[in-house]
Amino acid sequence: MSKSIEAMWKQGFVSEGELSAPKVNDLYNRKSQNIVDKLQNMFAVNIKAIVIGALIMLLVMSLIGAPWLGLYISVLLAPLVIIAKKELTKSHNLSKGQSSLEYLESFDAWLKASIDTYSNYYRFFYPLFYIGMVTQGLVSDAGTKVMVVLLKYYPTEYVFLAIPGYIWVVITLLFLLIVRYSEALYRLDLDIIYGRQFKKLDELITDMRALKSGR
């Protein structure tokens, strides 16, 4: 090798006029691909989707004779709208003009705090959603007919509210499973979608902290 890398760099860019900037087209309307912006877009879309979804649920459930379930689900989804709005506001405070380490750390902190907030919400949402669905199923005409058939073919002396004891056991076990794994379910979902990026982010921060500490 005849040249140093410094010389290669300097001589290679002697005429910086040769470096032509690409055309910038319609930047104002450009859809950002930065992960922060992507998540911001997701939060914004989520808010709209939740509101629309809740209204559709209310309408559909009313049409099939379960207006209270529709209302119940809408009420369950309301905190999600509030959470998403708050997280969106927080994310807008992240500045990209910080040092790389500060930026990545603030981004990581925001991301982790957001995930924790959503996890807390889903820990309650899944079990409560399940309770609503089960209750509606049990009090519906179809549900009542199923219970009658079950009691006919699988009679038991343990019956509560016209529901066989073994159905209560199944319902309770499923409820406990949902309570136990609702947060894990949310995090698994997150990991499938964003696991690779999160891992990469951790690696970047670890590398930068090593550089900061002088290692």
Added chain:
Amino acid sequence: MGSDFYQQSILPYAVIIIKICRAYTHSQEDFEDYYQEVCLQIWRSRDNFNAESKWSTWIYKVALNVCLTHLKQRKRGEQQFVSDALPDEVHDDAKAFGSDDINLLYNAIKHLSEIDRAVILLYLEEKSYAEIGEIIGANTNSIGVRITRIKERLNKFIKAQE
């Protein structure tokens, strides 16, 4: 983004953005995508600019931060951080420079980790250790050691390619 802002505040510093984006991309299409993303983020974050530091330093920060967290939709439909794949695994058609030496050097730089790329680019741009520390958020004392290590790796790679 106003055309005036681009002409007056970004275009004079386009060379900085080009040099950084080239180090984090493997194709012309990716490069143009990243370049536009950096411009967009400079414009969006312009109110956060602290007048105590230089505008050019701020552009380095935004460009690096964008490149470190930019997502690229690859053909197989997977989303990932930029330059996630090793250069050996992707086709590099970004031989954009007239000089063979620069193309060789960039190829070597792309074999480094994301952070090492940032460090060496700033070093080659003749930034002081203090400035590199400020832009990246690193300890000034550790920069010198890291640069020595990076240069050794680059020289080794270049020698193997010659």
